[in-house]
Amino acid sequence: MLISKTKSYFKEKLKMALNTAGHGGGILDDLRAKKLAFGRKNPDTLSRFCFGRLREIRKDGLDGARVMEYGAGFLMAEPLIYSLFKARSIDAVDYYSILRKRVLKDYVLEHNWENALGYATQFYGKEWTANWYRNLMSSVRTNTSNWWENLGIRYLAPYDVLRDKSQNKYDMILSSSTLEHVPPQEAQPITKALADKLDEGGVMYHYIHLEDHRDMQNNPFAFLSAQSDYRENDFDIRGNRLRISDWKRIFHTLDGFEIKEYPHEIRKDVHLPSKIDNAFSDYSEEDLKSSHYTVQVTKISN
Numbered sequence: 001m002l003i004s005k006t007k008s009y010f011k012e013k014l015k016m017a018l019n020t021a022g023h024g025g026g027i028l029d030d031l032r033a034k035k036l037a038f039g040r041k042n043p044d045t046l047s048r049f050c051f052g053r054l055r056e057i058r059k060d061g062l063d064g065a066r067v068m069e070y071g072a073g074f075l076m077a078e079p080l081i082y083s084l085f086k087a088r089s090i091d092a093v094d095y096y097s098i099l100r101k102r103v104l105k106d107y108v109l110e111h112n113w114e115n116a117l118g119y120a121t122q123f124y125g126k127e128w129t130a131n132w133y134r135n136l137m138s139s140v141r142t143n144t145s146n147w148w149e150n151l152g153i154r155y156l157a158p159y160d161v162l163r164d165k166s167q168n169k170y171d172m173i174l175s176s177s178t179l180e181h182v183p184p185q186e187a188q189p190i191t192k193a194l195a196d197k198l199d200e201g202g203v204m205y206h207y208i209h210l211e212d213h214r215d216m217q218n219n220p221f222a223f224l225s226a227q228s229d230y231r232e233n234d235f236d237i238r239g240n241r242l243r244i245s246d247w248k249r250i251f252h253t254l255d256g257f258e259i260k261e262y263p264h265e266i267r268k269d270v271h272l273p274s275k276i277d278n279a280f281s282d283y284s285e286e287d288l289k290s291s292h293y294t295v296q297v298t299k300i301s302n
């Protein structure tokens, strides 16, 4: 345990020395993108997950929807899947411009898309999926730098929703492991700004990771310790430390929206640090040990 804690600490220090610990751009970003591309974001796994989840969130799935992916990350894989699932347009936005274009191209060309196409075929038919795949392949081979635009995807970065004065409206806004990286004092205004971008009946869905990103496996709440070396601006690298009750409060104060919360895990397999930072003294153990918050927000039609 001690060895693994020390390893995570030095791994983070090394990443910081290489300027690749957070999302500001660094020399290991290609590797991080490849790990996602050829690991858990492979088209088969990702489309299976998105397929189930999206139909649960919106009855028609993404058919004809204007979608925003908030925090597109190193790979921008989800927007491809949204396009396969018939979204009308997708704005893949990111605060940092960190997309690894080369890795995205390899992701498209080196994977077998058969299963992903199979999920879409069930609902949209063979003709749609075959045409979509032809379009994907011919677009990626054009060698134009923004080839994804042929699929209705715009990559917008750097993007700051608090400064976005456009009148763009969306039917669906999704984020995954992004909101825990916003500065804590901006979490409420950012959530409100995103909600304001929903059109009537529009839905947003956020998956927020509440653990210390230094060592999520063995020491997921180290950053809550009174002895922690967590610094005020570590939200990008380690997460912003907002607890599930903070997020619930933020989402439940949105006016004119219906809130649905998904069940979340409480990390019963680990202990909290023996002395908790004073800032968290009023929080319950369950609150502190919750690992994720998943929430769906629907704009109520007038």
Ligand SMILES: C[S@@+](CC[C@H](N)C(=O)[O-])C[C@H]1O[C@@H](n2cnc3c(N)ncnc32)[C@H](O)[C@@H]1O
Pocket (backbone or CB within 6 Å): 023, 036, 070, 071, 072, 073, 074, 075, 094, 095, 096, 098, 175, 176, 177, 178, 179, 181, 182, 183, 236
């Ligand atoms: C862990 S990555 C997740 C990316 C992607 N959603 C995925 O699942 O691979 C966190 C994302 O948060 C974005 N981010 C970091 N700081 C942010 C901030 N202050 N405001 C908004 N997004 C931020 C990063 O640029 C990055 O895309």
